[in-house]
Amino acid sequence: MTREETPGVRDIAVVAFAQTDVLRTTDELSEVEMLMPVLHSVLDRTGLKTADIGFTCSGSCDYLAGRAFSFTLALDGVGAWPPISESHVETDGAWALYEAWTKLLTGDADTALVYSYGKSSPGSLRDVLTRQLDPYYVAPLWPDSVALAALQAQALIDAGEADESALASIGTRSRRVATLNSHAQLRGTVAQGDYAVRPLRTGDCPPVGDGAAAVILAAGERARELCSRPAWIRGIDHRVEAHSLGVRDLTDSPSTRLAAERAGAFERPVDTAELHAPFSAQEIVLRKALRLDDSVRVNLSGGALAANPMMAAGLIRIGEAAARIHRGESDRALAHATSGPCLQQNLVAVLEGDAR
Amino acid sequence: MSKEPVAVVGIGQTKHVAARRDVSIAGLVREAARRALDDAELTWADVDAVVIGKAPDFFEGVMMPELYLADALGAVGKPMLRVHTAGSVGGSTALVAAGLVAARVHGTVLTLAFEKQSESNAMWGLSLPVPFQQPLLAGAGGFFAPHVRAYMRRSGAPDTVGSLVAYKDRRNALKNPYAHLHEHDITLEKVQASPMLWDPIRYSETCPSSDGACAMVLTDRAGAARAPRPPAWMLGGAMRSEPTLFAGKDAVSPQAGKDCAADVYRQAGIGDPRRDIDAVEMYVPFSWYEPMWLENLGFADEGEGWKLTEAGVTELDGELPVNMSGGVLSTNPIGASGMIRFAEAALQVRGQAGEHQVERAHRVLGHAYGGGSQFFSMWLVGDRPPES
Numbered sequence A: 001m002t003r004e005e006t007p008g009v010r011d012i013a014v015v016a017f018a019q020t021d022v023l024r025t026t027d028e029l030s031e032v033e034m035l036m037p038v039l040h041s042v043l044d045r046t047g048l049k050t051a052d053i054g055f056t057c058s059g060s061c062d063y064l065a066g067r068a069f070s071f072t073l074a075l076d077g078v079g080a081w082p083p084i085s086e087s088h089v090e091t092d093g094a095w096a097l098y099e100a101w102t103k104l105l106t107g108d109a110d111t112a113l114v115y116s117y118g119k120s121s122p123g124s125l126r127d128v129l130t131r132q133l134d135p136y137y138v139a140p141l142w143p144d145s146v147a148l149a150a151l152q153a154q155a156l157i158d159a160g161e162a163d164e165s166a167l168a169s170i171g172t173r174s175r176r177v178a179t180l181n182s183h184a185q186l187r188g189t190v191a192q193g194d195y196a197v198r199p200l201r202t203g204d205c206p207p208v209g210d211g212a213a214a215v216i217l218a219a220g221e222r223a224r225e226l227c228s229r230p231a232w233i234r235g236i237d238h239r240v241e242a243h244s245l246g247v248r249d250l251t252d253s254p255s256t257r258l259a260a261e262r263a264g265a266f267e268r269p270v271d272t273a274e275l276h277a278p279f280s281a282q283e284i285v286l287r288k289a290l291r292l293d294d295s296v297r298v299n300l301s302g303g304a305l306a307a308n309p310m311m312a313a314g315l316i317r318i319g320e321a322a323a324r325i326h327r328g329e330s331d332r333a334l335a336h337a338t339s340g341p342c343l344q345q346n347l348v349a350v351l352e353g354d355a356r
Numbered sequence B: 001m002s003k004e005p006v007a008v009v010g011i012g013q014t015k016h017v018a019a020r021r022d023v024s025i026a027g028l029v030r031e032a033a034r035r036a037l038d039d040a041e042l043t044w045a046d047v048d049a050v051v052i053g054k055a056p057d058f059f060e061g062v063m064m065p066e067l068y069l070a071d072a073l074g075a076v077g078k079p080m081l082r083v084h085t086a087g088s089v090g091g092s093t094a095l096v097a098a099g100l101v102a103a104r105v106h107g108t109v110l111t112l113a114f115e116k117q118s119e120s121n122a123m124w125g126l127s128l129p130v131p132f133q134q135p136l137l138a139g140a141g142g143f144f145a146p147h148v149r150a151y152m153r154r155s156g157a158p159d160t161v162g163s164l165v166a167y168k169d170r171r172n173a174l175k176n177p178y179a180h181l182h183e184h185d186i187t188l189e190k191v192q193a194s195p196m197l198w199d200p201i202r203y204s205e206t207c208p209s210s211d212g213a214c215a216m217v218l219t220d221r222a223g224a225a226r227a228p229r230p231p232a233w234m235l236g237g238a239m240r241s242e243p244t245l246f247a248g249k250d251a252v253s254p255q256a257g258k259d260c261a262a263d264v265y266r267q268a269g270i271g272d273p274r275r276d277i278d279a280v281e282m283y284v285p286f287s288w289y290e291p292m293w294l295e296n297l298g299f300a301d302e303g304e305g306w307k308l309t310e311a312g313v314t315e316l317d318g319e320l321p322v323n324m325s326g327g328v329l330s331t332n333p334i335g336a337s338g339m340i341r342f343a344e345a346a347l348q349v350r351g352q353a354g355e356h357q358v359e360r361a362h363r364v365l366g367h368a369y370g371g372g373s374q375f376f377s378m379w380l381v382g383d384r385p386p387e388s
Helices: A031-046 A070-078 A093-105 A125-130 A145-158 A164-180 A220-226 A254-262 A280-289 A313-326 B025-040 B089-102 B139-155 B161-173 B188-193 B221-226 B255-268 B289-296 B305-310 B334-350
Strands: A012-019 A055-059 A086-089 A111-118 A195-197 A211-219 A231-240 A272-274 A332-339 A345-352 B007-013 B049-053 B080-083 B108-116 B196-198 B211-219 B232-241 B279-281 B363-370 B375-382
Touching (some): A012 A093, A012 A220, A012 A313, A055 A070, A086 B080, A086 B089, A093 A111, A093 A313, A111 A313, A145 A195, A211 A220, A211 A313, A231 A313, A254 A332, A313 A345, B025 B108, B025 B211, B080 B089, B089 B108, B089 B375, B108 B334, B161 B289, B161 B305, B255 B289, B255 B375, B334 B363
Antiparallel strands (some): A012 A231, A111 A211, B232 B375, B363 B375
16 A cells, blocks of 8 residues: 555655675575574664564565574574564565554564565475465376476467567576676576476576565654665555466566556656566566666666575565665665565555655 | 543354364354344454464465455455464454554454464464474474473472363363263263373373364444444453563463553453453363463462362352353364464353353453463453443
């Protein structure tokens, strides 16, 4: 929903963002150890301490670590003593940010710490992600995440909306611009590679990696105290689609379009967009749903094709968009996060800096 | 700035049982959701958003099951948010849903929590492997038994108190058609004679493993005005977390629980919980947690909680009834257990609790906790809207 729809609600902004380098393996680090530097970094940027934070919310998924209640230990990194007001979503941290945003809207808190993390390295990610499919009819067949994305890519090609070279150019561009992003996992020239699952080549697929991210939100004047140019959340919304691929048009993303409408993305043009498109074909689907033309700078961070830490990649999109506003490189940015197979669930946030 | 008042206008549960082999996970959650919508006399189209919670995905072996459940819960085209805060998740899920209404993001929200324990093995799910953590290969009972011992030593409670709680809760469950355990031949002697599992916790003082779901329809003031039956009004709600393991932790009466209750009481204008609150649905998976939480929640001074239990204060017809529904001791679909506490509190103030209804239920507390007594979520509901 957009801020304009409900008069009198408070302005809420992203005031700080931090992320780890995304690495193929982090065997020597526990989740807590991976997370702690990011938490320190994001707090340092505002001068806040854990005890100053009004609400904390995190996003992660037990299945990546391969154990139940994985997130309970990550809380140790926050330093939750004395006890804190805290919650957790079992999905990408972008949804944790959404929950924190609603908490700040109620006035129950003025600041929020949002963090998320994922270590894909302990298991085989393609296999692990099959466990999020319909457990009775689909998951027993073990269709992996790349195979499902390949179905989507092929549908796009069959519809005449892309060809393999168009897909390849997306991966190439993403990794070229990622040379400016020291946190990205794949940077510079990367071979398009062999077919992973036809028509997707390895260059069309995201790297598998471990990483974490954190964001601080603040309301109203508190945001101005903590950040010289806050990234105001003008609207944020998320929508889910049917799970079954057979009842969806994989060449379109109506949930993204609806979330963008509800977030006010189409009211004025954006200058920057950070899209969570783990597979090259998905960027084409998202650009169409979000009506992004060539005037918009898309994924200057390199996007998910350069670094895709599970459960953090969506939050990183919001963080990257906000950081551009903080630095004065954008005035109005769109950030997108996705969850589920073939873009099943999508979140869109619209961020703005104060007029200059 | 003001918050929108939040009302509970629909409540639905499944009949909780050891194994619902007749339905899929989708069928289970839809049954509870359908009943909550029927109670509110609303349709799927009236729901603006869905907030769903459950305890670890490993309990059913489905990663992020909300994705698969989107269709079954009428969530397609809507926002759907998934919450996970360990055993407190049912309560936290309701609070996140309430937050959407309070923030005026949505007018009417369906919230639901479930567990279908028969599809997996919770004992395994709760036994974290080395090297990630110290081995607790005895499920939840093995973790909590030492804390019960510590409570008994600290308070001087006689070792008969735990069985009194179990006997009471199992009798209360007989009056609740949705409760899992209906032990018609229950006697105090049978509880006391049941095998010792994790000393001092006996078999009959532990919760069952249940399949079940619980759903609520939460709405704003305008929605409440249209409701066909009396709403329950949220007067206060809070979550608190602390680390599971550290030297300063009081595992018998965690600070996070005290702080959480204090926040709820502050919001609701409760000065003396013993006087101002009429009944409590608290998360008691092992019987001794009733006297322990009575103290943690401020209903008794430290070391005195067991005296309320022993004196019959917490009986269905006592001065402060606790777990009128039969509680977690009689019904434990883990992810849903917290929401059942919240929902049963709301049923009481709506006067809809049937045979286990208590008189004078104007303000009732719903309580949930999770992890190693690490996560807490609570709400206080009343039969009248908040004053501010």
